[in-house]
Amino acid sequence: MIDIVHITVPWWQVALLLMLGPAVLAGAVAGLRRLARARVTAGEAPDWSVPPLAAEGGDTLLHRWDVRCKIVTILAYSFMLAALSRPQPAVAAIGISLLVLVAARASAARVLIRLLAIAGFIGMFLVVMPFTVPERNGDTLIVFNQIPWLGFNLRGLGLAGTIAAKAVAITLLMEPLLATAPLPVTLHGLSRLGAPEMVGQMVLLSHRYLHVFRHEARRMADGMQVRGFRKRTDLVTLRAVANFLGMLFVRSFERTERVFDAMRARGYKGRFPEPAEPRLKPGDLLFAGLWLLAGLTLLVWDRMPS
Amino acid sequence: MHISDGVLPLSVTIGGYAASAALTAWSARRTRTEEMPKLAVMTAAFFVASLISLPLGPTSVHLLIPGLTGALLGPSAFLSIGLGLLLQSLLFQFGGLTALGANALMMGLPAMACGWFFQRFKGTTRRRQTIVGSLAGAAGTVLSAIVLAVLLATGGEDFFGVAKLALAAHVPVIVIEGAVSGLTIGFLAKVKPALLQR
Known part of the structure; x- marks a missing residue:
């Protein structure tokens, strides 16, 4: 039934x-x-x-x-x-x-x-x-x-x-x-619980540079807007956004090298002080x-x- | 689209954590220790890229770019994606605490597969790299959608409807993801080909 x-x-x-x-x-x-x-x-x-x-x-x-x-x-x-x-x-x-x-x-x-x-x-x-x-x-x-x-x-x-x-x-x-x-205290707590120390450091670094790149992305977007770019559903937009992303990666990658060199110059040996x-x-x-x-x-x- | 807390059965969330922990460890071993700070900074760039929204008719979509991440980072992509998901929880974005492992699988597995695909077939000409890149980008989205649907469907018959809808929602995004990934790789091939060598 x-x-x-x-x-x-x-x-x-x-x-x-x-x-x-x-x-x-x-x-x-x-x-x-x-x-x-x-x-x-x-x-x-x-x-x-x-x-x-x-x-x-x-x-x-x-x-x-x-x-x-x-x-x-x-x-x-x-x-x-x-x-x-x-x-x-x-x-x-x-x-x-x-x-x-x-x-x-x-x-x-x-x-x-x-x-x-x-x-x-x-x-x-x-x-x-x-x-x-x-x-x-x-x-x-x-x-x-x-x-x-x-x-x-x-x-x-x-x-x-x-x-x-x-x-x-x-x-x-x-x-x-x-x-x-x-955040550093939370991450150190995490590594004291057994998570690899590298994880915490990578989160810290990413978190720091994320804000830098967001700032940069906003500047690039402002520049595009000033030049008359508006997002639409078409190929032109896709191409512009792809170039935007590519430029973001290129700039970020070059910055990555400089950041890393600067860290090593200051004696970075794979860990931050606790x-x-x-x-x-x-x-x-x-x-x-x-x-x-x-x-x-x-x-x-x-x-x-x- | 990421999975939120409370959706998946407990066994699947724990299994997701275990599997993604193992894959992260593998991915970390394939990345040289001194390269890790660099990877962290690149992850930030990918994260910012995933915040960009594109208009699609009346709505807008966010890019997920698992395929692009895989193509540019190779085996390190899984580590990078896990890191990105941790960042999401720090920055008020989407993604649940208990679903972290499952989400890492959903993004990371397609990224690895597409990275391998891109490196295997990229050839040397820019035109070919653009085409293979867009295929990798589209395939990344398809695979993500499939993993998402499978994970949702583990909840039992009651979840099949939602799983189907989640799968269908990814269809319009596939074209956009493919096009943007391909064009981005074409741009990089012209401007900084070193980024595509792995």
Whole structure:
């Protein structure tokens, strides 16, 4: 016996339903973007060639937390969250992440930008999954008269909602993970945990030069614009962009050689000096334990038969 | 398109981490230690290149350029792409913490394959390099899309619809990626051919 609940609604509601999701999402994204932009431009114009290496000072629990504990705990906790499969624990996880954000006094604008970055991908799941999930026993299906082949499956919506909640919960933790210590300290924590030292150094170098090249790319783009170049969907644009990229690589490569020579001239022998000797306190471990316990609780709740 | 957190099953995320760690280690061994700072700076350039958006009808697309990265960096490309993904999480871009390994596979495997393809068939004339370069660029996008769809489909039957859509979304990008990669390589062949020798 097939046990699928069908709810039939007039066909025009499918149009409404199809429009509603993207409309809400687009509205939310537009609002978030405006908010984020307002927060960012409130200060003076950012100088892209100088990366914000040091986190703005802060003296919260997360700033004082040992960096190795922080990396291990948040990484392990994120994997626990990724393993959740029911909506209730996933939504509870967002609550925990928000608490952490408040505790870390994270910048709202930067958190918003991170959320914006995943909005498109997650939005695709929310729009597509309800219509494409195969029908199973116990599903509730909203079907539209006159369009029998199109069914809006509530199980699919639930599944996509769970995915979205998990993604948001983990994304919210990125700011407490990365912005509560200066980047070199975080990277040294990583290498003290066993990652090759070269990795940290390469991230530092890339991060530094990324801002330089972005600045340079912007200058080149400004020059093109001043000369009347506008991007269109045609071959001329493709050729111009290809030349632009090629020029960027040539300039970058030549700079690479000079940077490396300069580093060696200053005595670079494959490592940078360590910022500070980290010392593990019992409180650090306690906090890590408590946090992981919260993650385990979520997991157990998730796996409990409802 | 990158995979975000919470989408893939746990076993796939962990498997992705393990596989990309092994490939990164291999890639690092193929890169000389004293070349690594250079690679880091080149990675920054590729990262900036991937921020450039191109108009496509009413919308715009970002370039992924896995093929171009592979063609210019050879076996070091995997290391460079892993680095680029770490940078993305530092710079508020897309990409999840738990999906890092899977994303590295999605970009890195096509880059390696296309790099090999380009070096094998590039020939010596500029015209041929342009054509082989655009083939490598297009193939890189096709392979990325396939890896993405396969990874999404590991979630089970429920994810097939999304996987198909993700695959379809890459189709218009293939032409653009191929054209830009080929023309960029043509430009480099004229201006600085040393960059194409690996």
